Amino acid sequence: MSPATAAGAARPAVLVLEDGRCFHGEAFGAVGETFGEAVFTTGMTGYQETLTDPSYHRQVVVQTAPHVGNTGVNDEDDESDRIRVAGYVVRDPARIAASWRATGTLSDRLAAEGVVGICGIDTRALTRHLRERGAMRAGISSLDPDPDRLLAKVLASPGMLGANLTAEVTTPTPYTVPAEGAHRYTVAALDLGIKRTVVRRLAARGVTSHVLPGWSTLEDVLAVRPDAVFLSPGPGDPATADHAVTLARQVLDRRIPLFGICFGSQILGRALGFGTYKLRYGHRGLNQPVLDRATGRVEVTVHNHGFAVDAPAERVVETELGRVEVSHVCLNDRVVEGLRCLDVPAFAVQYHPEAAAGPHDADYLFGRFVAMVEGVAPRA
Amino acid sequence: MPRRQDLRHVLVIGSGPIVIGQACEFDYSGTQACRVLRAEGLRVSLINSNPATIMTDPGYADATYVEPITPEFVEKVIAAERPDALLPTLGGQTALNTAVALHDAGVLDKYGVELIGADIQAIRHGEDRRAFKDVVARAGGQTPRSRLCGDLAEVRATAAELGLPVVLRPSYTLGGHGSGLARTVEDLERMAAAGLAASPVHQVLVEESVLGWKEYELELMRDRRDNVVVVCSIENLDPMGVHTGDSVAVAPAMTLTDREYQAMRDLAIAVMREVGVDTGGCNIQFAVHPDTGRMVVIEMNPRVSRSSALASKATGFPIAKIAAKLAIGYTLDEIPNDITGRSCAAFEPALDYVVVKVPRFAFEKFPAADPELTTTMKSVGEVMALGRNFTEALNKAMRSTETAAAGFWTRPDPPGVGLAETLQALRTPHDGRLYTIERALRLGAGVAEVAQASGVDPWFVDQIASLVELREAILAAPVLDEPLLRRAKRAGLSDRQIAALRPELAGEDGVRRLRHRLGLHPVYKTVDTCAAEFAAATPYHYSCYDEETEVAPSDRPKVLILGSGPNRIGQGIEFDYSCVHAVQALRDAPAAAGAAAGYETVMINCNPETVSTDYDTADRLYFEPLTFEDVLEVWRAEDASGRAAGGPGVVGVVVQLGGQTPLGLAQRLKDAGVPVVGTPPESIHLAEDRGAFGSLLAREGLHAPAYGTATSYEQARRIAAEIGYPVLVRPSYVLGGRGMEIVYDDATLRDYIGRATDISPEHPVLVDRFLDDAVEIDVDALCDATGEVYLGGVMEHIEEAGIHSGDSACALPPVTLAAAHLEQVRRYTEAIARGIGVRGLLNVQYALKEDTLYVLEANPRASRTVPFVSKATGVPLAKAAARIMLGATIADLRREGLLPATGDGGTVPPGAPVAVKEAVLPFKRFRTRSGRGIDSLLGPEMKSTGEVMGIDTAFGQAFAKSQAAAFGSLPVAGKVLVTVANRDKRAMIFPVKRLADLGFEIVATAGTGEVLRRHGIACEIVSKHYEGDGRDAVSIIEAGEVALVINTPQGSGASARRDGYEIRSAAVAADIPCATTVPGAAAAVMGIEALIRGEMTVRPLQALHAALHASRPPHRTEDPTTRR
Secondary structure, three states: OOOOOOOOOOOEEEEEEOOOOEEEEEEEEEOOEEEEEEEEEOOOOOHHHHHOOHHHEOEEEEEOOOEEOOOOEOOOOOOOOOOOEOEEEEOEEOOOOOOOOOOEOHHHHHHHOOOEEEEOOOHHHHHHHHHHHOOEEEEEEOOOOOHHHHHHHHHHOOOOOOOOOHHHHOOOOOEEEOOOOOOOEEEEEEOOOOOHHHHHHHHHOOEEEEEEOOOOOHHHHHHOOOOEEEEOOOOOOHHHOHHHHHHHHHHHHOOOOEEEEOHHHHHHHHHOOOEEEEEEEEEEEEEEEEEEOOOOOEEEEEEEEEEEEEOOOOOOEEEOOEEEEEEEEEOOOOOEEEEEEOOOOEEEEOOOOOOOOOOOHHHHHHHHHHHHHHOOOOOO | OOOOOOOOEEEEEOOOOOEOOEOOHHHHHHHHHHHHHHHOOOEEEEEOOOOOOOOOOHHHOOEEEOOOOOHHHHHHHHHHHOOOEEEOOOOHHHHHHHHHHHHHOOHHHHHOOEEOOOOHHHHHHHHOHHHHHHHHHHOOOOOOOEEEEOOHHHHHHHHHHHOOOEEEEEOOOHHHOOOEEEOOHHHHHHHHHHHHHHOOOOOEEEEEOOOOOEEEEEEEEEOOOOOEEEEEEEEEOOOOOOOHHHOOEEEOOOOOOHHHHHHHHHHHHHHHHHHOOOOEEEEEEEEEOOOOOOEEEEEEEOOOOHHHHHHHHHHOOOHHHHHHHHHOOOOHHHOEOOOOOOOEOOOOOEOOOEEEEEEEOOHHHOOOOOOEOOOOOOOOEEEEEEEOOHHHHHHHHHHHOOOOOOOOOOOOOOOOOOHHHHHHHHOOOEOOHHHHHHHHHHOOOOHHHHHHHHOOOHHHHHHHHHHHHHHHHHHHOOOOOHHHHHHHHHOOOOHHHHHHHOHHHOHHHHHHHHHHHOOOOOEEEEOOOEOOOOOOOOOEEEEEOOOOOOOOOOOOOEEEEEOOOOOEOOEOHHHHHHHHHHHHHHHOOOOEOOEOOOOEEEEEEOOOOOOOOOOOOOOEEEEOOOOHHHHHHHHHHHHHHHHHOOOOOEEEEEOOOOOHHHHOOHHHHHHOOOOEEOOOHHHHHHHHOHHHHHHHHHHHOOEOOOEEEEOOHHHHHHHHHHHOOOEEEEEOOOOOOOOOEEEOOHHHHHHHHHHHHHHOOOOOEEEEEOOOOOEEEEEEEEEOOOOOEEEEEEEEEOOOOOOOOOOOOEEEOOOOOOHHHHHHHHHHHHHHHHHHOOOEEEEEEEEEEOOEEEEEEEEOOOOOOHHHHHHHHOOOHHHHHHHHHOOOOHHHHHHHOOOOOOOOOOOOOOOOOEEEEEEEOOHHHOEOOOOOEOOOOOOOOOOOOEEEEEEEOOHHHHHHHHHHHHHOOOOOOOEEEEEOOHHHHHHHHHHHHHHHHOOOEEEEEHHHHHHHHHOOOOOEEEEOOOOOOOOEHHHHHHOOOEEEEEEOOOOOHHHHHHOOHHHHHHHHHOOOOEEOOHHHHHHHHHHHHHHHHOOOOOOOHHHHHHHHHHOOOOOOOOOHHHOO
């Protein structure tokens, strides 16, 4: 049971943003000090998936849903081998784990993995602040209650713009996830911070994934004799991901089918010659409406991105690799959510068709990927 | 896809009277639909028999038919209006069933009317349980194992196979009516028979019990491009076995991992597609096994429902409004999200707060009814509360219900109840179960133990356990310091709850003073659909004890309107109607000297079913409990934000329109410096204080029944001897006629006093002379600061005095009163209004006996009849009242045109239509512990849940319409069972003779039959009680032989209840009209005559009102109301 809300046992904690705004609450998870980019996510379910998603590496995640931890933690829902967030901010952590699948409580797990959190603060006020002022650096301390000293440390910590984080999250060695049932295709999946569900969704469609470290070369990729290449989601500023962009160019040049998700979509964008930019406070949640411009249908999708591709949505663009169109846009703010190459076999989405957490509306994209590989469907 | 251009005229069907399982949530949804359709430039026709609805205000449709929602009358409307399309998904099961009947009868085809928002196949798939099971299977889901049975033998065989307990669910009934859990063979026999009878298709589903499983609901929307969104997830705290309408419900779902939630969402979407709901909303209910996670689909409603109203209020996503837009062709991405103003409706709301709904029951009104909660809905209303965490929302919701207990620890525990009994009590779901859970924990039970006994998920139990720990901390603290008090407030405890734990603080007021001294005030957050991701354009607020408030400054003069809280018997939609009218009138008020036009209106209410809690209604909405503490804080926040912006802040608080709830706060608010407008609280008290009010009447020379006040039987007996039997007895300070009885003799009086002291030991009993056989008259009037009085309407009750006015049918204009009587009514009403000092509305009840008018009571507030009077006369009384409260005079309002330039409701023009109001009663819902029906006898205690209006050129037609709307049509042929009390035998001869002449067969019990035969009326004699030969009164009713029952009880009080009880409850169970009074029977005969003559036509209110206005002289000449 967490001490955080038990009577009289609360240990004070403080959260300080780089602009000086400060919130006093109670320690949650590990006692200590942590720093990262403060971002909020509006998902109401799936905190375990969120916490273990490598894309949240070096971020202090604010959960807008007030009750977190109700179903505890279990052995099945992790998206990677450990909790990835730099810090965790919730309003009301659960005192017990209530689920037939639970193997422990969230606060125990946070503590066991040394993840520093804070609870009991006005998370809505913090969210509104981040919405108005943009995502920014933050620090949490349950060691030193003095906000001024913490602020100095926050200002000394690195920001997200210009951060190359691939090396910090990628697998050190290649591994293989076999297809479920009959093997149909082999995919080289470049791990820029991959989630387990991505390869599971591929496996479910008969794809064997060779998950390769983020620094893999074209030779490494070709060595697994891939039918296609997958660029994974991940953390950091895509503007720094030159190695992955170069690799993507090489793959596209060879007309190897390519699919990217989130960070992978930004890599594809850059490989096609588009720029990327940092959104003020990003898209993080499980309820974002995305329009598939080809079908006119709307998907409720999972987002977790602080950067986006800068491409003109209203027209087809000529690139060195042929024509490219923006296939998906977010209906909230018209941000580019998908790219489709019309002359090479490649497409990518900025959002998460693998969900985990979130709705499965976009799962068909894995089918579209396989169909592209199969070559039966007209180019994606 | 833009909207369809081929639709120009849409007919909307409402849901009719408020009944258990179908309440004002359908006024909310229907009102939204009408607004949307008109805003799109479509012609809207509407049919709804419920005059208390906002949707039937003439401004919401082009043609508003207040007519019975039966296939016959809807066809008449279709024939008159010739709409292109029919939208039936916003009027509950009533509208959907009517649409199916019209389709099946070929009416829609005949007139070329397209069904929009639903298709017949989808309705059948959703409602036909067998078809639905197949649908779920095709969608890849599971349902509980079950079999649909058409007779008792099949039921028995199926139950044997599945093993008891089993659930019985009759097909096509409202709100789960007739369904329940059969634990024993006896239960099974009885419930299956009743269920087969209740089902219009004589089918009952016998189903594997999922009792105790976790229960969830999802609210979905789909457009014609097949875009689907899940608007809201709802988790019922009460596990399976309690009807969802009777469950404590929480949004969003609290105890599902993403994996489970998404599996549920996937299945829900697949089911919706498979059912074929093309556009609009639907609601799907799931059960999840708490130990294995096995998920089964329970049911779906292919329409807007009570849950969707709750979901709309819980999320800020207006399901009905969007359903209406989808029905005319828009897609979700084309519809703006008007809360954020920038995103679109094709998304799923994210909540950063917790919503708790708590049902409101009325078992105190039906003492014979079994209070166990089952799969048949029994609650009469509900409240919703929002908080930043579960306990905050829970505590707010509990105090919003306005029951005797206002949250944990506010009432003493039942004496001598130990842990074992408490845990045992948890095994049976009952009203007040949350209190039992808390008590069990406090008595030492563990979370797991309580969860096991109650079936409530451990997470919820642990949340309540955290409150028990907090209670210990508050009790143990040497002083209540700021951190502890803040913690208590963040957990949602009211000052009153804290005061109960810290007696040294001298009550709630002491806690509040301490809290204010410590600077602890709530802040107000916004319901924005997006968890603050985008800025919100709509000020829909709730309180919490966080850091930052979101109340935007505004320099306009503000008026707070206090709503009426949860629906309950005696206080329902009628008051919401008046509150909504106040908002409209004040928002639209023309510029006054020195002030710009219009007030900024601020609504406070906690009832999620209502129009008043639509964020579109008032300028600002506070979804808050209507307690002194919560209201005071809203006032403080609004006043401060107004003054901070350089404005006048709150210039008035309206307490008179929401019924007893806000009225009860008036004095305390005024004492706290809140600018309560309208009739001053002191004047309200004057009307309630018997002595003071008696002197006022005496001073003005007005008659009132003799009365006395007793605290013992001896005293009561002396008073009764002095004023003469019968007497009307009641405990003082109660509402809705609670505990009121008519007593004819000493023995009954002694018995009553014994019971009454239990009801209200601290208050004496009032003993009034009861005016037997008097005509009861109800008046709604306005009075302004100059003392001018406007009679809104004079209603003559059809049942004699002694039946609660809320349960009595009444006619407007009065159909038997002479001009001299009306003059007297005017004189009395004016004297009372001025004597009390009314500023706004006044309701007076009179009894007319032998040409003498007696004042029964006066209530200086909006009454239940205000909407009925407003609809019948075409004059918006509540709007006028709101303006008067803020200083306008009747003369001003006549000039503006809000009131007629001349005349008033006391002088109805010749040729005016007759409107009849009829009450709708919930007896069918309830069963005694032994499973029998409960008595349908009317008395001084109000029992009805809602009302209908029948309006036509003459009384007979209007009455027949009212009966058709309330109960289904009066019969035009068949058998009439007559069994009347000795005192009524003489009076009954003419009506019964008329029925015989009209061709009805008369069946009577021996005494009645003898009198009838002596008057040449042929009749069959049956025995009154069961005698084994099958020709007794009850048996022939149950056999379906009887079309109408006329039964007036012998004796009085308890003995009257016994007399004829079986007959009346059999009539209720068989859905046969039953007249229990002589005037009621006479009115039924007039209605039957009108039906037989075939004179039933339909006319929209707009036409009726235009005729009424045209018949009034335009100028003020010889206006009787100006004579002072």
